[in-house]
Amino acid sequence: xxxxxxxxxxxxxxxxxxxxxxxxxxxxxxxxxxxxxxxxxxxxxxxxxxxxxxxxxxxxxxxxxxxxxxxxxxxxxxxxxxxxxxxxxxxxxxxxxxxxxxxxxxxxxxxxxxxxxxxxxxxxxxxxxxxxxxxxxxxxxxxxxxxxxxxxxxxxxxxxxxxxxxxxxxxxxxxxxxxxxxxxxxxxxxxxxxxxxxxxxxxxxxxxxxxxxxxxxxxxxxxxxxxxxxxxxxxxxxxxxxxxxxxxxxxxxxxxxxxxxxxxxxxxxxxxxxxxxxxxxxxxxxxxxxxxxxxx
Amino acid sequence: xxxxxxxxxxxxxxxxxxxxxxxxxxxxxxxxxxxxxxxxxxxxxxxxxxxxxxxxxxxxxxxxxxxxxxxxxxxxxxxxxxxxxxxxxxxxxxxxxxxxxxxxxxxxxxxxxxxxxxxxxxxxxxxxxxxxxxxxxxxxxxxxxxxxxxxxxxxxxxxxxxxxxxxxxxxxxxxxxxxxxxxxxxxxxxxxxxxxxxxxxxxxxxxxxxxxxxxxxxxxxxxxxxxxxxxxxxxxxxxxxxxxxxxxxxxxxxxxxxxxxxxxxxxxxx
Amino acid sequence: xxxxxxxxxxxxxxxxxxxxxxxxxxxxxxxxxxxxxxxxxxxxxxxxxxxxxxxxxxxxxxxxxxxxxxxxxxxxxxxxxxxxxxxxxxxxxxxxxxxxxxxxxxxxxxxxxxxxxxxxxxxxxxxxxxxxxxxxxxxxxxxxxxxxxxxxxxxxxxxxxxxxxxxxxxxxxxxxxxxxxxxxxxxxxxxxxxxxxxxxxxxxxxxxxxxxxxxxxxxxxxxxxxxxxxxxxxxxxxxxxxxxxxxxxxxxxxxxxxxxxxxxxxxxxxxxxxxxxxxxxxxxxxxxxxxxxxxxxxxxxxxxxxxxxxxxxxxxxxxxxxxxxxxxxxxxxxxxxxxxxxxxxxxxxxxxxxxxxxxxxxxxxxxxxxxxxxxxxxxxxx
Numbered sequence: 024x025x026x027x028x029x030x031x032x033x034x035x036x037x038x039x040x041x042x043x044x045x046x047x048x049x050x051x052x053x054x055x056x057x058x059x060x061x062x063x064x065x066x067x068x069x070x071x072x073x074x075x076x077x078x079x080x081x082x083x084x085x086x087x088x089x090x091x092x093x094x095x096x097x098x099x100x101x102x103x104x105x106x107x108x109x110x111x112x113x114x115x116x117x118x119x120x121x122x123x124x125x126x127x128x129x130x131x132x133x134x135x136x137x138x139x140x141x142x143x144x145x146x147x148x149x150x151x152x153x154x155x156x157x158x159x160x161x162x163x164x165x166x167x168x169x170x171x172x173x174x175x176x177x178x179x180x181x182x183x184x185x186x187x188x189x190x191x192x193x194x195x196x197x198x199x200x201x202x203x204x205x206x207x208x209x210x211x212x213x214x215x216x217x218x219x220x221x222x223x224x225x226x227x228x229x230x231x232x233x234x235x236x237x238x239x240x241x242x243x244x245x246x247x248x249x250x251x252x253x254x255x256x257x258x259x260x261x262x263x264x265x266x267x268x269x270x271x272x273x274x275x276x277x278x279x280x281x282x283x284x285x286x287x288x289x290x291x292x293x294x295x296x297x298x299x300x301x302x303x304x305x306x307x308x309x310x311x312x313x314x315x316x317x318x319x
Numbered sequence: 320x321x322x323x324x325x326x327x328x329x330x331x332x333x334x335x336x337x338x339x340x341x342x343x344x345x346x347x348x349x350x351x352x353x354x355x356x357x358x359x360x361x362x363x364x365x366x367x368x369x370x371x372x373x374x375x376x377x378x379x380x381x382x383x384x385x386x387x388x389x390x391x392x393x394x395x396x397x398x399x400x401x402x403x404x405x406x407x408x409x410x411x412x413x414x415x416x417x418x419x420x421x422x423x424x425x426x427x428x429x430x431x432x433x434x435x436x437x438x439x440x441x442x443x444x445x446x447x448x449x450x451x452x453x454x455x456x457x458x459x460x461x462x463x464x465x466x467x468x469x470x471x472x473x474x475x476x477x478x479x480x481x482x483x484x485x486x487x488x489x490x491x492x493x494x495x496x497x498x499x500x501x502x503x504x505x506x507x508x509x510x511x512x513x514x515x516x517x518x519x520x521x522x523x524x525x526x527x528x529x530x531x532x533x534x535x536x537x538x539x540x541x542x543x544x545x546x547x548x549x550x551x552x553x554x555x556x557x558x559x560x561x562x563x564x565x566x567x568x569x570x571x572x573x574x575x576x577x578x579x580x581x582x583x584x585x586x587x588x589x
Numbered sequence: 590x591x592x593x594x595x596x597x598x599x600x601x602x603x604x605x606x607x608x609x610x611x612x613x614x615x616x617x618x619x620x621x622x623x624x625x626x627x628x629x630x631x632x633x634x635x636x637x638x639x640x641x642x643x644x645x646x647x648x649x650x651x652x653x654x655x656x657x658x659x660x661x662x663x664x665x666x667x668x669x670x671x672x673x674x675x676x677x678x679x680x681x682x683x684x685x686x687x688x689x690x691x692x693x694x695x696x697x698x699x700x701x702x703x704x705x706x707x708x709x710x711x712x713x714x715x716x717x718x719x720x721x722x723x724x725x726x727x728x729x730x731x732x733x734x735x736x737x738x739x740x741x742x743x744x745x746x747x748x749x750x751x752x753x754x755x756x757x758x759x760x761x762x763x764x765x766x767x768x769x770x771x772x773x774x775x776x777x778x779x780x781x782x783x784x785x786x787x788x789x790x791x792x793x794x795x796x797x798x799x800x801x802x803x804x805x806x807x808x809x810x811x812x813x814x815x816x817x818x819x820x821x822x823x824x825x826x827x828x829x830x831x832x833x834x835x836x837x838x839x840x841x842x843x844x845x846x847x848x849x850x851x852x853x854x855x856x857x858x859x860x861x862x863x864x865x866x867x868x869x870x871x872x873x874x875x876x877x878x879x880x881x882x883x884x885x886x887x888x889x890x891x892x893x894x895x896x897x898x899x900x901x902x903x904x905x906x907x908x909x910x911x912x913x914x915x916x917x918x919x920x921x922x923x924x925x926x927x928x929x930x931x932x933x934x935x936x937x938x939x940x941x942x943x944x945x946x947x948x949x950x951x952x953x954x955x956x957x958x959x960x961x962x963x964x965x966x967x968x969x970x971x
Contacts, residue, residue, distance in 0.1 A: 030404050033397050037421065045435055122334035122335075130323075135574060151345070487713060496708075501698065
């Protein structure tokens with residue numbers, strides 16, 4: 024019986040505050056906007072009894088979803104978000120792998136310090152760090168000042184308010200999420216495997232390619248999921264560093280909710296985003312489960 | 320010990336430079352007397368002064384601290400329970416769903432979490448406020464706590480609990496007197512992690528906030544939307560400073576504790 | 590003439606011979622299954638008070654499972670277990686008068702030595718001074734007074750083992766279970782600790798049940814040994830009996846060195862028989878006390894130290910065979926000879942080096958005689 028109570032508390036909490044809200048989002052995505060409080064119809068009125076329930080369901084429709092499919096903005100935003108997320112993940116992998124690899128090859132005494140150095144930015148406000156890039160990438164920003172003073176360029180580069188700035192911002196912010204799982208996988212690698220490979224005739228590079236890289240796959244997968252999935256729905260970075268042509272679905276959702284006060288459409292956007300992400304999320308969870316079983 | 324190859328040294332140097340340069344620039348330029356942030360005009364601490372006179376900022380900081388403290392404590396309790404269920408409860412109907420719900424917030428985009436929680440709270444609470452943000456933050460933080468605590472639980476030596484039972488403890492006593500004190504560091508890490516996540520959150524807070532409950536990230540956001548501001552630089556530097564001091568001191572303390580332990584173990588005669 | 594290795598050994602302490610003695614622990618038809626795997630198979634066993642009882646066997650034989658059932662961490666799938674006449678199958682571990690010394694010691698790292706030992710006593714809600722007195726008594730018993738305030742990581746492996754022992758004895762349990770307690774210690778420390786354990790057991794009068802895979806350990810400390818194989822108890826007897834009178838090839842082979850010779854049995858008298866194992870060697874004359882029929886396949890077991898190597902044919906021993914020395918092992922106190930008999934059998938002989946050898950009596954490829962008495966070996970049918 025005690026076991027039941029132990030399971031029940033977090034279970035009910037998560038059901039109530041994680042699962043149920045999604046159901047509500049689904050319901051509202053099937054509702055219509057109204058100039059009312061709350062700004063949607065129909066509202067569920069249980070006092071009406073069974074008839075009320077049926078009337079309620081009758082009023083639900085897929086109007087919002089149809090609307091989303093008709094207006095170009097939305098499906099373009101989804102595609103753009105997926106594209107940006109994919110590119111950012113790859114960039115984060117390219118930037119993060121050498122860092123994680125370097126850390127795993129560093130002398131043992133350095134490791135705790137290096138780990139601390141990677142984690143420290145993570146503990147610092149991410150908003151502030153993204154904001155810092157605004158100062159760096161602006162027309163009059165540090166990067167342009169530096170490049171011009173050194174003589175590499177004559178006119179300031181326009182980086183801020185473009186997709187490039189968004190990529191830089193995303194890679195910067197999500198780097199610890201890529202580096203830590205990679206480092207964890209690389210650190211666990213048995214050094215004698217590489218020595219065996221070299222003993223059998225591999226060059227340093229092919230030993231890396233044939234042994235290290237494949238064995239670090241769990242880390243690559245974990246890190247990639249930890250970056251890709253949240254970036255698809257990212258709002259702050261594109262809003263702060265991107266331009267008017269940076270289409271990301273997170274921004275679209277935000278604008279629908281806060282600017283247009285259109286909760287039903289915002290909900291519909293969220294539902295479709297969830298539907299797109301459900302497969303990667305399930306794959307991520309499965310990978311996590313597998314990893315934990317392998318270690319436990 | 321092995322020395323790092325030039326490749327590794329270069330990647331580490333560039334990597335960490337990339338990570339730290341923006342923060343360093345921020346701190347340096349917070350002492351810039353020029354309002355135009357990117358043009359250096361001389362050393363000045365005026366922006367720090369202005370910051371501390373800014374009532375809105377100070378209020379927001381206080382709100383943020385309250386929310387962070389309450390939500391992390393709640394998240395630690397819930398997350399620890401979730402970790403116990405995941406590691407110890409074995410198979411039960413609905414376990415897959417539970418595992419999914421416990422880990423999904425790790426990757427779920429903030430906008431979805433924010434919207435869904437708002438729509439849940441709206442009919443339930445007449446007014447949103449600190450309480451709604453606290454509940455929201457606790458919900459997504461608990462999964463981070465669950466990750467930290469469950470990885471500690473997995474390596475926990477069960478025979479310690481069996482020994483406690485053997486010596487007369489009920490299962491609850493064994494947990495309270497033996498397991499809990501030993502996994503406490505993981506709980507503390509989880510708490511600190513939740514605290515940071517709460518301090519830092521913009522999107523979910525914006526969705527679930529109410530009158531009088533404006534958090535610091537929200538204030539910062541409204542300031543930076545318009546552009547770079549020297550006051551924000553000062554605020555950023557303060558936050559960076561606090562975190563740096565915190566992280567370095569915990570790192571040093573744990574290093575010293577480990578060394579002390581090694582020395583003690585070596586001193587024990589066989 | 591009749592060798593008294595066949596009678597039960599008479600020591601001062603042998604309650605198992607007394608028909609009126611009531612056992613402390615009774616296992617009755619106990620079976621334990623983990624899914625499809627049967628760990629304990631219809632086991633029946635008695636353990637008496639004040640015994641130092643050893644469960645001996647290779648890993649996987651079920652000895653640890655049996656012990657955990659006594660501790661309360663496993664429930665039997667079928668069968669009954671009684672402690673002092675009362676069934677304990679449904680009693681949780683914290684309510685049993687049983688304590689366990691864990692293989693890994695399981696010392697609470699966040700508590701001092703003193704608090705570790707006091708832990709069980711505090712659960713019984715004794716008064717502070719009673720607890721104090723008992724803890725100090727335990728510290729004295731295990732010679733740990735100096736280390737009372739230290740934490741487990743501040744003391745050595747041998748000291749941690751003593752803390753684990755002190756902690757498990759603090760509540761003066763009726764039964765103490767020891768799970769491979771000496772495995773982590775080096776050889777010299779292990780020997781010292783074995784005798785210490787026996788001392789403490791006698792002093793406190795507690796019933797000890799020890800689980801081990803090390804037969805030397807079991808032989809040293811135990812009053813009786815239960816040799817286990819695949820969930821069953823094959824033989825329960827004193828160390829002397831188990832060694833000198835094994836009831837099966839399994840037991841004979843598990844304990845110490847043994848020569849096993851397969852052959853056919855022919856009865857020659859009410860308490861004797863002959864085993865024919867080779868057409869190049871004479872049959873072995875053996876004392877036989879069981880009912881074995883003519884022509885039955887048997888295994889003759891004889892320990893290396895019961896055999897003698899001589900250059901000439903001996904006339905004082907009835908069993909003798911001719912062979913060649915293939916290998917010699919010099920172990921300091923003992924020399925072992927591997928002798929290949931004329932029929933192809935390999936026999937291992939162990940002789941003590943009672944004189945200092947400046948030239949060996951035997952060397953490789955020597956032709957020798959191996960001989961032994963009629964009572965020296967055991968005829969085994971299973």
